[in-house]
Amino acid sequence: MKVQVKTFGSLTDILAKEFYITANDTTELLATLSRDHAELAQRSLLIAVNNTIIKTAVTFQENDIVALMPPYSGG
Amino acid sequence: MKVQVKTFGSLTDILAKEFYITANDTTELLATLSRDHAELAQRSLLIAVNNTIIKTAVTFQENDIVALMPPYSGG
Amino acid sequence: MTKQKNDIFFQGPIPATLVAEAISKHHNKPEIGAHSIFLGQIRADQIDGKIVKAIDYTTNRELALLKMEEIREAIFDKYPLACMHVYHSEGEVRVGEICFFVFTSSAHRRAAMDACDELVERIKKEMPIWGKELFEDDTHQWKINR
Amino acid sequence: MTKQKNDIFFQGPIPATLVAEAISKHHNKPEIGAHSIFLGQIRADQIDGKIVKAIDYTTNRELALLKMEEIREAIFDKYPLACMHVYHSEGEVRVGEICFFVFTSSAHRRAAMDACDELVERIKKEMPIWGKELFEDDTHQWKINR
Numbered sequence: 001m002k003v004q005v006k007t008f009g010s011l012t013d014i015l016a017k018e019f020y021i022t023a024n025d026t027t028e029l030l031a032t033l034s035r036d037h038a039e040l041a042q043r044s045l046l047i048a049v050n051n052t053i054i055k056t057a058v059t060f061q062e063n064d065i066v067a068l069m070p071p072y073s074g075g
Numbered sequence: 076m077k078v079q080v081k082t083f084g085s086l087t088d089i090l091a092k093e094f095y096i097t098a099n100d101t102t103e104l105l106a107t108l109s110r111d112h113a114e115l116a117q118r119s120l121l122i123a124v125n126n127t128i129i130k131t132a133v134t135f136q137e138n139d140i141v142a143l144m145p146p147y148s149g150g
Numbered sequence: 151m152t153k154q155k156n157d158i159f160f161q162g163p164i165p166a167t168l169v170a171e172a173i174s175k176h177h178n179k180p181e182i183g184a185h186s187i188f189l190g191q192i193r194a195d196q197i198d199g200k201i202v203k204a205i206d207y208t209t210n211r212e213l214a215l216l217k218m219e220e221i222r223e224a225i226f227d228k229y230p231l232a233c234m235h236v237y238h239s240e241g242e243v244r245v246g247e248i249c250f251f252v253f254t255s256s257a258h259r260r261a262a263m264d265a266c267d268e269l270v271e272r273i274k275k276e277m278p279i280w281g282k283e284l285f286e287d288d289t290h291q292w293k294i295n296r
Numbered sequence: 297m298t299k300q301k302n303d304i305f306f307q308g309p310i311p312a313t314l315v316a317e318a319i320s321k322h323h324n325k326p327e328i329g330a331h332s333i334f335l336g337q338i339r340a341d342q343i344d345g346k347i348v349k350a351i352d353y354t355t356n357r358e359l360a361l362l363k364m365e366e367i368r369e370a371i372f373d374k375y376p377l378a379c380m381h382v383y384h385s386e387g388e389v390r391v392g393e394i395c396f397f398v399f400t401s402s403a404h405r406r407a408a409m410d411a412c413d414e415l416v417e418r419i420k421k422e423m424p425i426w427g428k429e430l431f432e433d434d435t436h437q438w439k440i441n442r
Contacts, residue, residue, distance in 0.1 A: 008356050009426030010438040046424075051359050067356055067424075073439040074353065074384060074425025075336050075396050075416065083210050084280030085292040121278075126213050142210055142278075148293040149207065149238060149279025150190050150250050150270065170316035173335065177392040180340030187333035189319065193403060194326035246323040257339060259416065267409060 001060040009070040014039055025059045044071055076135040084145040089114050100134045119146060158218055159240045163247035172235055172253050182232045184259035186266035190250030192243050200285040204244040210278035221272050229265040231256050238279060304364055305386045309393035318381055318399050328378045330405035332412035336396030338389050346431040350390040356424035367418050375411040377402050384425060
């Protein structure tokens, strides 16, 4: 599946802010990104698929929008 | 002793805001005022002598300033 | 509309612009990270079918300012505050207007918030201030704090 | 400087006049007796010998607005509030300027104060907002909330 990835906060120092990538599920997506960007491996990440935070691995549908987010630091 | 009495809050509906009176101590002062103003008897009052709140009866010095105050209701 | 040093009393309603001015004065304090503000506003309470239109505040000013110094010192001793400001109206304040303004500032939020909370409680309980509730029919009743 | 309905984000620093305007808008609400306000101000933190001069805030705006609606509903369900307003800066906010403004109003003080407190905690913890601390030497570090 082709999905759109958006990155936020400190992740934008490592990855592009928006890009398209092919992956079957969130696990595969993270594995692919971590292979190319070793710094990602030790990061604590929140993942939202189509604006819903997911707690366990999710299988993608074509054109899903995936947000990769480090811990929040607003306020 | 002649003392100056100042009244506050709801007491000003019953007594003058400021007056002079002769009394030896706070107990005598309250007894005199309650005799002339029956409404005072059931009131809960705070008393300050020369800007110090007193908890027990105090003997007056000449020209003491006595504040008679109902429960506070600021804010 | 005048306010002397250490005088917390403000004649009439406290304008919203005073709150803005108080905030602005802290822009040059780089150690501050949090401000906590409490505002008391006159509520149109209904009592025995009559509606409050204003509260007329009077004080034992000398005793109040002594008590305020005592409270101020206790709060500064207890919390790591950068600043503390308190204003209370004297005289008539109408429904919808502000009669009470407490403002605390600190590096981290917990100190400002807890100090503001404690200041509000202590001032209501310990400051010799009295509110006379004025009704729309020109009668009155003395306010009771619960 | 524009703010759409339900949009909590404000471009750049939040001016003190916005706080005054927010207060003034409640003068015609006779059921309100208490307002509680929290303001976050950019602190000149020193980190490894470098001093913060500003924070640049970015957000996941879509997710943030959905989350804000969820928080807003939960707070209104939990506390008897008359009003609730939240503003958070987006973009660069310099030391001494305001980046976060939470404003709650209620008949009696406890609801406004507790709701304001809970809003501040939940927004810091649950809203997808990130602060990039800009140092005086033009390096940066991503803020971590504790």
